[in-house]
Amino acid sequence: MQYDLVEKLKKEIAGFRDEPGLESVGAVVEAGDGIAKISGLSRAQSQELLVIETPEGEVFAVAFNLEEHFIGAVLLGEATAVRVGAKVRGTGAILSIPVGKEMIGRAVSPLGIAVDGKGSLFKDVDDAETAPLERKAPSVVARESVNVPLHTGIKAIDAMIPIGRGQRELIIGDRQTGKTAIAIDTILNQKNESNRPICIYVAIGQKSAKIARIMRVLEEADALKYTIVVSAPASSPAALQYLAPFAGCAIGEYFMDQGKDVLVVYDDLSKHADSYRELSLLLRRPPGREAYPGDIFFLHSRLLERAARLSREFGGGSLTALPIIETKLGDISAYVPTNVISITDGQIYLESDLFTKGLRPAVNVGLSVSRVGSAAQTKAVKKVAGRLRLELAQFRELEAFVQFASDLDDATKAKIHRGQILTEVLKQSDLQPLAFEREAVVLYAALGGYIDEIPKPRIKEFEAGLLQYIESMQGDIFSKIASSRAIDDDTETALKSAIQSFTEVFIK
Amino acid sequence: MKYTPRIYAKALVDSLASAPASTHAGIIKRFISAIHRRGDLRLLPLITAAVSEIERKKTGGKLIEIALARRHKKSVLDAFRGLFAKHDEVIFHTEPELVAGVRITIDHEREFDHTALRRIKKLFR
Numbered sequence: 001m002q003y004d005l006v007e008k009l010k011k012e013i014a015g016f017r018d019e020p021g022l023e024s025v026g027a028v029v030e031a032g033d034g035i036a037k038i039s040g041l042s043r044a045q046s047q048e049l050l051v052i053e054t055p056e057g058e059v060f061a062v063a064f065n066l067e068e069h070f071i072g073a074v075l076l077g078e079a080t081a082v083r084v085g086a087k088v089r090g091t092g093a094i095l096s097i098p099v100g101k102e103m104i105g106r107a108v109s110p111l112g113i114a115v116d117g118k119g120s121l122f123k124d125v126d127d128a129e130t131a132p133l134e135r136k137a138p139s140v141v142a143r144e145s146v147n148v149p150l151h152t153g154i155k156a157i158d159a160m161i162p163i164g165r166g167q168r169e170l171i172i173g174d175r176q177t178g179k180t181a182i183a184i185d186t187i188l189n190q191k192n193e194s195n196r197p198i199c200i201y202v203a204i205g206q207k208s209a210k211i212a213r214i215m216r217v218l219e220e221a222d223a224l225k226y227t228i229v230v231s232a233p234a235s236s237p238a239a240l241q242y243l244a245p246f247a248g249c250a251i252g253e254y255f256m257d258q259g260k261d262v263l264v265v266y267d268d269l270s271k272h273a274d275s276y277r278e279l280s281l282l283l284r285r286p287p288g289r290e291a292y293p294g295d296i297f298f299l300h301s302r303l304l305e306r307a308a309r310l311s312r313e314f315g316g317g318s319l320t321a322l323p324i325i326e327t328k329l330g331d332i333s334a335y336v337p338t339n340v341i342s343i344t345d346g347q348i349y350l351e352s353d354l355f356t357k358g359l360r361p362a363v364n365v366g367l368s369v370s371r372v373g374s375a376a377q378t379k380a381v382k383k384v385a386g387r388l389r390l391e392l393a394q395f396r397e398l399e400a401f402v403q404f405a406s407d408l409d410d411a412t413k414a415k416i417h418r419g420q421i422l423t424e425v426l427k428q429s430d431l432q433p434l435a436f437e438r439e440a441v442v443l444y445a446a447l448g449g450y451i452d453e454i455p456k457p458r459i460k461e462f463e464a465g466l467l468q469y470i471e472s473m474q475g476d477i478f479s480k481i482a483s484s485r486a487i488d489d490d491t492e493t494a495l496k497s498a499i500q501s502f503t504e505v506f507i508k
Numbered sequence: 509m510k511y512t513p514r515i516y517a518k519a520l521v522d523s524l525a526s527a528p529a530s531t532h533a534g535i536i537k538r539f540i541s542a543i544h545r546r547g548d549l550r551l552l553p554l555i556t557a558a559v560s561e562i563e564r565k566k567t568g569g570k571l572i573e574i575a576l577a578r579r580h581k582k583s584v585l586d587a588f589r590g591l592f593a594k595h596d597e598v599i600f601h602t603e604p605e606l607v608a609g610v611r612i613t614i615d616h617e618r619e620f621d622h623t624a625l626r627r628i629k630k631l632f633r
Contacts, residue, residue: 018627025619040617069514 026088028052029070034079034237035282036061038071038088047134049091054081060111061088062095062239065283072283074239076111097247098128099254104198107215107229110240110247115231116215131250133243137305144311146345149376150197150263150320153189153433154182156363156426159385159443160392161348164376165197165261166309166318170340172325172332173350177362179324181430182348183265184214186322188221189433190263194482197261197320199227202248205241205271208233217431234271241275249306249319256310256317264307268324269300273336290335297339304343332367346370360427365392379486380440387447388422395419421451424459437481438467441495444487450499453507462506469502470495513551516543517558560597569595573613577606577623 026040036052041063044050050061050073059082065072075082097112100122107116114121122128146164163169171179187199201218203211211231218224228251232244245266252262266272273296280293288294300323307321323344325337330352332341341347346369355362374382398416401408408416425446428434434442442463445451454462470477477498480491487495520539524532543549564571572592579602588610589598603611607624614620 013631016627016631018630020620020622020626022614023619023621024617025613027616042617 024090026050026071026090028082028084028086028088031075031079031082031084031086033282034075034239035279036073036075036082036088038073039069041071041088041090044071044090045094047094049093049095051089051091052082053087053089054078054083056081063090064279065285074242074279074283075237076239076243079237094132094134095243096130096132097250098122098125099131099251100128102128103228103251104226105224105228107211107231108247108251109236110230110232110243112247116229129254131254133246133250134302135250135253135306137302138308138310138314142308142310142314144309144316146309146372146376148195148261148309148318149373149378149436150186150261151189151193151378151436151439152182152186153192153435153439154185154361155428155434155439155443156361156365157182157348158377158381158436158439159426160365160389161346161363161368161370162373162377162381163320163322163346163370164309164373165320166307167346167370167372167376168304168307168321168323168344169370169373170323170325170344170347171350172327172337172341172347173362174327174330174352177350177352177355178360178430179326179350180210180214180267182350182361183267183322183324184217185430185433186263187218187227187265188223188431189435190226191221191223192433192435195261196226197263197318198252198255199223200230200248200252200262200264201227202230202232202245202264202266204232204244204266204268205234205275206267208235221431238275238278241272242279245269245272245303249303249321252319253306256308256319257315259315259317261317262319264319264321266303266321266323268326269340270324270326270336273299292335296336297343300336300340301343304340345372358427359423360429365389366396378436378440380481380484381436381443383487384440384444384447388443391415391418391447392422395422417452418449420456421454421459422446424456425451425463427460435478435482436485437478440481440487441467441470441477441499444495445499448496448499450503453503462503465506466499466502470498474498511546511548513554513558516548516551516555517562520555521559521562564595564597567595569593569597570615572596572598573601573616574598575601575603575606575611575613575623577604577608578602 024041024043026038028036029039030037044063046063046066048063050063052059052061059075059077061073061075063071064074102121106114106118106121109115146166148165150163150165151158152163171182173179187201190196190199211233215229218227230244230248232241248264252264255262273292276296276299277292281287285293304321304323307319309318310316323340325340327334327337349364349367350362351364354364394415398412402416425442445466451459451462474494477491477495481487523535527535574588585600592598605625609623611623612620
């Protein structure tokens, strides 16, 4: 054993080539709070990776502020090891992380280091490809319009706020309204998809326990085999929380460039903005509104602009972004929420009141919108859910009169009843996403009036029974809709008769 | 407002330049009491370094720091000194941890490291 080690070392020494040359160096003049002020290195570039030599080893830092005499750098490693006078070397490289298919099924830090205790990601990290954390968004020429759906498995969303691959759809709402649940359901639902995207869940400033729970949920649902978790928990330094979404995006771009579809969830960008504010204040950048730095809009726009659907000439891959924003007391007009609303292609607005009333997912249909997704909506769902938004809007108008239902005319009563039925049908538990063909069947039954006679408390039972009945008795209906992604006349006739026969049995 | 070492250094250099040599001792004394009053006495080494830099820049000189692993004869040091221009300020350090070789730093910004320590570090990185 010892002999082997000596021989190996001798070989390494024999092949060792060292050409000393002039290098750029600097020195730490101030250090603290995860920030270092460095003199020298006048040729350093913005976002360059720097190496600080400390007695405990090398600590990496990123050049943030390039001033006349100093560089403000953000420390990425053990900040306590950095002392005044420590030597700093420039690497000439922009911050990048190793990427590869080995990352799938793993939890990694924003620096691309495995954090799930399952060993290192790559056999040899030097052989792994690297991706820069900051990259220019695809150009207009490289893009194609969004035309492939990304099914969330949530009836209310797929029917009324459809999301397309390459879209940026914001999930916004107060705390405890089910924002993360929607994102996780969307990841879980990809298991049902034939052209399954690779999913990346970026946890920014979340509790470690929550991240562990999400990992467990994904593992139990067998969804980890196509998912990567980028973890920057609340206990990690602000620098890592700031880098996390860029790392997630860089990993996503690696797969997108290979022509694959990718879904990236940024949970959440409010905490990301907070970590950037912390860094900016420590670096003494001038504070603006709500003490955020002036470039907070650019921070999120440059991140979300990297979501795209590439044209065939550029590989045809896509990167769908689902950023999450947490509002305070439902205030969507705060600084960061309005910024991200204006950047994204739509938003799913979740309301505390709806959540406490038991309407889950607590999607406010009036305030939620998808600006580009309707072009990508699956024909089968589009056909059945076309009237859904209108019927629900009419119901909301009349909802106030529910208490006086006995004094209303029959048409109004029918509209209210239909609204109540649809509201009940759109309720869906978390971790139970539905494949789109099943969504289409349930919505067809509800909007076709087949459920009108079912008492409200039995609607969930009816829904489960109907799906089970069609699965076991007329399974080809599901397979036909799944393959053609539409409901043709023959399928519709078969579906109608299946629903009618099941309803008769169910009511009896 | 806090003054940076560079501002202090520039003020001192300008004051010394505009006054006759006989008054220089008094100027320096008053300068030190001024930085003491402001509680910036800890900046004195940085101010001194900044003054040297300003003076060097006037002549286009550079600060050359040469670190060697052990003490050398004057002839060896003179040979090193001869490599640089007359108005460059050459300072020698002895750093045994370098093991062997020489490390030359120019203006704290550029470094030529030809030491055994660097090679060993690179070999085991």
